[in-house]
Amino acid sequence: MQAKIQSGLILGIESSCDETAAAVVREGRQTLSNVVASQIATHAPYGGVVPELASREHLRNIMPVVRTALAEAKVSLQELDAIAVTEGPGLAGALLVGISYAKSLAFALGKPLIAVNHLEGHIHAVLLEQAELHGGPLPLPALALVVSGGHTHLYLARQQGQSWSYRNVGHTVDDAAGEAFDKVAKLLGLGYPGGPWIDALAPHGDPKAVPFSFAQIKPKVHRKETLQEAFSQQFFFSFSGIKTAVLRYVQTHHMAASIEARRSALASIPQARPTDALALCDQKTLDLIASFQRAVVDDLRRKTFQAAEAFDAASILVSGGVAANRELRVRFTAEAAERSLPIAFPSLSLSTDNAAMIAAAAWPKFQAQELASPNLTAVASLTLGR
Numbered sequence: 001m002q003a004k005i006q007s008g009l010i011l012g013i014e015s016s017c018d019e020t021a022a023a024v025v026r027e028g029r030q031t032l033s034n035v036v037a038s039q040i041a042t043h044a045p046y047g048g049v050v051p052e053l054a055s056r057e058h059l060r061n062i063m064p065v066v067r068t069a070l071a072e073a074k075v076s077l078q079e080l081d082a083i084a085v086t087e088g089p090g091l092a093g094a095l096l097v098g099i100s101y102a103k104s105l106a107f108a109l110g111k112p113l114i115a116v117n118h119l120e121g122h123i124h125a126v127l128l129e130q131a132e133l134h135g136g137p138l139p140l141p142a143l144a145l146v147v148s149g150g151h152t153h154l155y156l157a158r159q160q161g162q163s164w165s166y167r168n169v170g171h172t173v174d175d176a177a178g179e180a181f182d183k184v185a186k187l188l189g190l191g192y193p194g195g196p197w198i199d200a201l202a203p204h205g206d207p208k209a210v211p212f213s214f215a216q217i218k219p220k221v222h223r224k225e226t227l228q229e230a231f232s233q234q235f236f237f238s239f240s241g242i243k244t245a246v247l248r249y250v251q252t253h254h255m256a257a258s259i260e261a262r263r264s265a266l267a268s269i270p271q272a273r274p275t276d277a278l279a280l281c282d283q284k285t286l287d288l289i290a291s292f293q294r295a296v297v298d299d300l301r302r303k304t305f306q307a308a309e310a311f312d313a314a315s316i317l318v319s320g321g322v323a324a325n326r327e328l329r330v331r332f333t334a335e336a337a338e339r340s341l342p343i344a345f346p347s348l349s350l351s352t353d354n355a356a357m358i359a360a361a362a363w364p365k366f367q368a369q370e371l372a373s374p375n376l377t378a379v380a381s382l383t384l385g386r
Contacts, residue, residue: 009073009080010366011105012359013066015098016090016118017150018042018049020061023355024073024080028124028363029131032073034349034356037061040193047186055093062101069355077109084362087115087372088382089150095378103376114362115372118353119384120166122146122319123157125350125357138344139314143169145304148320148352149178149193152237154304155385156311162367166385169307170235177296178322180239184246184292188285189263190277198293199325200274201281205290210249212242212295235307237299246292253284297328305335315342324351 008027015021018039024032039057043049070077085102088095106113123144130138137159144155144166154170175183178195185194190201250256262280266272281289300322308316318332323345336343350357365371 005081005367007079007081008363009075010082010084010114010359010362011066011069011077011080012116012355012357012362013062013083013085013098013102014118014121014353014355014358015058015062015094016086016088017094017353018054018057019353020058020065020098021353021355021358022062022066022069023359024069024075025128025356025359025363028128028360031128031132031356032075033069033071034354035065035069035072036352036354037065044192047192048182049091051091051093054091055097058094058097062097066101066105077105080109080111082106082112082114082362082366083109084114084116084358084365085376086118086121086358087376088379089118090378090380092378092380095380099376099378103374107374112366113372113376114365114370115376116358116361116365117382117384118358119146119151119153119155120164121357121361122148122151123155123166123317124361125346125354126317126319126344128356128360129346129350130344138317139342141311141313142315142317143304143308143311143313145300145316145318145323146320147177147300147318147322149182149195149322150176151320152176152178152239152300153384154235154307156313157317162364163370164364168383168385169311170237170303172237172239174238174240175243177237177239177300178320180243180296181322183243187243187247187250187259188289189259189261189266191266191272191274193321195322195325197274197277198289199327201277201286202290202293202327204278204281205283205286205288207290207294209287210291212245212291214238214241214295214299235303235310237303239296242292242295246288249288255285258282258285293325293327297325297331300328301331301335304332305339305341308339308341313341315344317344319346319351321352324348
């Protein structure tokens with residue numbers, strides 16, 4: 001199918017994890033609607049996403065979310081130029097709900113279908129708002145830190161004509177940073193998702209109270225591995241060790257009883273919030289939270305700016321759910337200013353999973369005629385770049 005630009009309108013659909021989202025974006029620059037149906041209440045009792053429940057909720061939400069996005073944008077299905085959908089990475093069952101719906105919609109309307117990598121979407125969340133709010137692009141190449149509950153990656157992003165290319169220069173070897181936030185929050189009897197709880201409570205503690213450190217991840221050069229690839233390994237992340245360190249601190253300081261009391265108290269509060277937890281945390285707990293957050297943010301900051309220098313990046317962008325963390329934004333912004341390096345973050349609404357970023361990332365693909373085949377299916381472990 002030859003895609004023709006008429007309205008410049010793309011409907012984006014996102015269902016990679018626990019949020020069903022749809023958005024209408026014009027030419028990758030103007031967001032006309034961005035609707036998200038959150039599943040936090042569904043998964044909160046389990047302290048994490050339950051894949052089967054996520055798929056069920058996507059099935060329930062996908063049609064009303066799309067209808068709402070079109071209504072808010074004041075756009076009809078016939079006015080759309082294309083349908084874009086997240087191909088991966090993510091939960092296979094959740095992805096299939098969005099893909100099946102998008103394929104059916106595109107077929108029924110005779111519209112092109114565009115497959116989008118979720119990670120590329122997060123990068124374009126920042127690029128979208130740069131175009132909307134600042135009227136100009138970031139200097140390229142840009143070093144992109146995509147940091148969320150499922151991902152911690154560093155990409156060198158370049159634009160080549162209408163298309164974008166990405167080089168993966170760093171990633172986590174085990175847990176993502178956002179996953180560490182979630183698991184530490186659960187360990188300490190706090191709510192889900194853990195990031196906002198840790199972020200809200202950390203300012204009340206001493207970030208130097210507990211001296212966490214990250215062991216160096218040493219590069220291992222294999223015969224088929226180039227020196228440049230080995231060089232990139234110095235920007236690998238690992239967050240499993242700090243989770244274990246928090247657990248050991250809890251055990252050696254006999255905090256189990258207070259944690260269970262806090263967990264029970266919060267469970268009895270309808271729609272409990274981080275502010276409810278403050279009175280339930282002693283100073284030792286608050287110091288532990290602050291020290292944990294400082295250690296994670298510092299590790300992300302240090303390696304990101306080292307990579308920016310090593311690969312001669314002209315700017316930095318940070319996206320993903322953890323990009324909403326206030327301490328991360330403050331410390332990254334301060335170092336960027338010291339280095340006279342432009343830096344950009346998405347607004348809070350575009351930090352977490354959303355469909356506007358999917359529609360925005362689809363626009364250059366639409367212009368370059370990079371369309372999905374009718375056999376499109378979910379790729380749960382889809383990678384980005386080389």
